[in-house]
Amino acid sequence: MTNLAQLFFDAASLGGLYAMAALGIALIFGVMNLVNFAHGEYIAFCVFALIVPSTDAVAVMFLGRAPALVLIPVVLALGGLIAVASEYAVFRHLRRADPVAMMIASFALGFVIRNALLAAYGGRPKAISLWPGLNTPVNIAGASVPLLQLIVIVTTLLVVTGLALLLKKTRIGLEMRAAAENFTMARLLGVRANRVITGAFALSGALAAAVALIMATQTGVADVKMGGQIMLVAFIATVLGGLGSLPGAVAAGFLVGIVSVVLQAWLPLDARPFRDAFLYTLVIICLLLRPQGLFVPASAKPRV
Amino acid sequence: MASPIALGRREINQLRRRPVKRLALASAFAALAWPAMAEDITIGFAIAKSGWMEAYDTPAATAAKIRIDEINADGGLLGRQIKWVEADTKTDRQQSARAGLQVIDEGADMMIVSCDYDFGAPAALSAEAEGMVSFFLCAEDVKAGIQGVGPHAFSGSVLAAVQGATMAEWSHAKRGAKTGYVLLDTTIEYNKGICSGFDWMFPQIDGTQIVGRDTFKNDDASIASQITRIKALPQEPDVIMLCSYIPGAASAVRQIRAAGINSLILNGSAVDGSYWLDATPDLSGFVVPVQGSIYGDDPRVEVEAFNQSYEKATGARPASSYAYPGYVLLDLWAKAVERAGTLDGAAVTAELEKMQDEPTAFGPRSFTADLHHQNVAEMQIVEITNGKPAVADSWTISQPVPLDVLLK
Numbered sequence: 001m002t003n004l005a006q007l008f009f010d011a012a013s014l015g016g017l018y019a020m021a022a023l024g025i026a027l028i029f030g031v032m033n034l035v036n037f038a039h040g041e042y043i044a045f046c047v048f049a050l051i052v053p054s055t056d057a058v059a060v061m062f063l064g065r066a067p068a069l070v071l072i073p074v075v076l077a078l079g080g081l082i083a084v085a086s087e088y089a090v091f092r093h094l095r096r097a098d099p100v101a102m103m104i105a106s107f108a109l110g111f112v113i114r115n116a117l118l119a120a121y122g123g124r125p126k127a128i129s130l131w132p133g134l135n136t137p138v139n140i141a142g143a144s145v146p147l148l149q150l151i152v153i154v155t156t157l158l159v160v161t162g163l164a165l166l167l168k169k170t171r172i173g174l175e176m177r178a179a180a181e182n183f184t185m186a187r188l189l190g191v192r193a194n195r196v197i198t199g200a201f202a203l204s205g206a207l208a209a210a211v212a213l214i215m216a217t218q219t220g221v222a223d224v225k226m227g228g229q230i231m232l233v234a235f236i237a238t239v240l241g242g243l244g245s246l247p248g249a250v251a252a253g254f255l256v257g258i259v260s261v262v263l264q265a266w267l268p269l270d271a272r273p274f275r276d277a278f279l280y281t282l283v284i285i286c287l288l289l290r291p292q293g294l295f296v297p298a299s300a301k302p303r304v
Numbered sequence: 305m306a307s308p309i310a311l312g313r314r315e316i317n318q319l320r321r322r323p324v325k326r327l328a329l330a331s332a333f334a335a336l337a338w339p340a341m342a343e344d345i346t347i348g349f350a351i352a353k354s355g356w357m358e359a360y361d362t363p364a365a366t367a368a369k370i371r372i373d374e375i376n377a378d379g380g381l382l383g384r385q386i387k388w389v390e391a392d393t394k395t396d397r398q399q400s401a402r403a404g405l406q407v408i409d410e411g412a413d414m415m416i417v418s419c420d421y422d423f424g425a426p427a428a429l430s431a432e433a434e435g436m437v438s439f440f441l442c443a444e445d446v447k448a449g450i451q452g453v454g455p456h457a458f459s460g461s462v463l464a465a466v467q468g469a470t471m472a473e474w475s476h477a478k479r480g481a482k483t484g485y486v487l488l489d490t491t492i493e494y495n496k497g498i499c500s501g502f503d504w505m506f507p508q509i510d511g512t513q514i515v516g517r518d519t520f521k522n523d524d525a526s527i528a529s530q531i532t533r534i535k536a537l538p539q540e541p542d543v544i545m546l547c548s549y550i551p552g553a554a555s556a557v558r559q560i561r562a563a564g565i566n567s568l569i570l571n572g573s574a575v576d577g578s579y580w581l582d583a584t585p586d587l588s589g590f591v592v593p594v595q596g597s598i599y600g601d602d603p604r605v606e607v608e609a610f611n612q613s614y615e616k617a618t619g620a621r622p623a624s625s626y627a628y629p630g631y632v633l634l635d636l637w638a639k640a641v642e643r644a645g646t647l648d649g650a651a652v653t654a655e656l657e658k659m660q661d662e663p664t665a666f667g668p669r670s671f672t673a674d675l676h677h678q679n680v681a682e683m684q685i686v687e688i689t690n691g692k693p694a695v696a697d698s699w700t701i702s703q704p705v706p707l708d709v710l711l712k
Binding site for chain 2 (some may be wrong): 003006007009010013014017018118122123124125126127128129132135136137144146149215218219220221222223224225226228229230261264265269272273275276
């Protein structure tokens with residue numbers, strides 16, 4: 001029982017993190033058919049924003065010094081800002097371009113951000129002491145759970161509910177859903193494309209910032225490569241969930257996190273280094289059985 | 305039928321001619337030079353000057369240049385001054401091969417390549433093709449030598465397995481460790497080297513036992529399930545052998561300590577340096593074996609003297625002990641050249657292979673015809689207590705790590 005409770009918390013917190021990252025990618029894909037591979041670099045950018053730019057080995061806290069009440073909104077805004085800025089500078093000019101061209105552009109953008117970070121901060125990973133107290137374990141249902149894991153789980157639920165409300169109850173949400181379903185038709189009906197797309201980028205960037213804060217607190221390090229792995233997982237989760245489906249991305253993000261933790265816990269030692277190979281084999285099997293994704297939106301079905 | 309990428313006869317001839325051309329050019333220059341003025345010796349640095357590897361290559365390369373300046377100030381090598389040329393590998397394997405060729409074309413007599421085997425090997429292979437001696441700045445994988453690159457490749461550092469074995473023997477002898485837990489980050493070969501050294505040494509000691517093991521990846525967002533497994537043990541292990549590097553290692557330590565696990569955490573040299581300690585405030589019971597201490601408390605005066613020359617050259621003390629192998633390798637190579645009386649790759653290699661416990665500022669070094677690495681070495685044991693690193697001890701393993709363990 002204890003073990004199961006522990007497994008649940010370990011799995012739900014990792015799944016929550018992946019779900020938030022996947023949601024950030026799915027949001028943008030929904031409105032403009034763009035898989036934004038620079039998303040991982042947004043995460044790294046937000047983590048590095050916590051420290052003073054310098055190539056010295058020892059990191060000096062910058063934004064990270066601010067109290068949480070200031071820090072969280074500022075970092076979320078910063079994430080939104082870099083995403084909106086990249087839309088304005090890059091993707092806006094490619095709106096009529098082929099999705100593949102946009103994807104390549106997002107790779108290029110990610111490369112530019114990563115190298116800008118390398119130039120400003122140097123290649124050595126930096127230590128960040130952000131809210132170390134949050135890693136203190138608390139006992140729940142016989143499991144020892146770091147406070148941060150609970151916060152991640154709760155935050156994910158809040159973000160997902162908040163986003164669902166935003167999409168269902170507000171005008172911009174309605175426009176986003178309309179745009180996701182049929183962008184041309186939505187425009188013909190008076191939905192302002194720029195507003196919807198900017199909104200989606202801002203939300204996506206803020207989600208990247210949330211992931212960044214969680215990762216910085218959990219790992220205590222800033223590294224230019226830190227967005228790469230989570231971006232890959234998030235992308236796989238969006239495909240698995242059905243490209244364009246927001247609930248699908250969240251569900252699949254959770255699923256990938258949970259399966260990853262369960263594999264780590266249950267695989268025999270010799271097979272454990274190949275955990276990710278098992279994980280991605282399962283992904284392939286899922287996609288073979290349901291190529292359209294596990295949770296497919298109605299809009300994905302051909303209408304004629 | 306010739307495939308479109310096969311070399312034409314003209315191209316093959318071009319390749320054949322190249323070294324000859326260089327020789328001809330060199331002799332032409334020699335003939336032009338004033339007879340009394342000896343030609344400079346050229347060292348080629350094919351290292352990362354950009355990209356993430358730069359942070360690791362630059363300190364060691366700086367250390368090598370400090371030794372070059374010292375030798376030049378003492379009258380040079382074989383009566384000639386040493387100069388250097390550099391080419392950037394940009395932390396890229398393809399660029400590494402190109403950088404190697406570039407420094408050869410610029411007349412390198414010896415080549416120094418990137419710290420890491422993967423990024424240094426392409427350049428080192430081009431040196432090998434010319435029969436030129438190459439040194440990895442700080443590679444700790446046995447492949448960065450005869451076994452991977454070829455008979456003229458060496459490393460200035462101490463093998464990863466020696467670090468793991470040092471931790472095993474020292475923690476038992478000095479801290480009475482009886483139960484060990486192995487936590488391996490499977491991302492790079494270096495980590496496996498550390499753990500294989502520990503796995504070889506620890507069970508050999510009477511009364512010890514490895515009570516569990518697990519793996520993770522350096523960029524795992526969380527190692528919660530690995531920690532759950534440690535906590536599920538009936539008794540907390542005396543030591544946890546953590547085979548990883550920064551950032552993954554810092555993140556793992558933060559999560560292990562946060563979970564309330566107080567075992568002594570052992571590591572390889574890769575986590576040396578205090579720059580990452582903010583990741584786990586007030587860390588204690590964390591031990592790293594190093595070739596020398598950057599903290600000003602090394603028992604050997606030469607080490608601190610080097611730290612000060614490094615500070616004079618760069619404005620800051622070394623950030624980790626990975627600057628030292630750069631100094632050591634140049635020191636050893638210069639001695640071998642002096643003894644051989646020539647820069648010829650084969651002759652210098654033969655002299656290097658004769659070195660048995662050759663004294664250096666960072667302890668004795670040996671090379672043999674089978675191994676161009678240190679399979680035993682005196683290491684300083686740095687322990688972090690309340691977030692402050694300090695030399696706690698010095699340790700040399702009782703027997704060298706055998707080749708089959710190194711090749712595992």
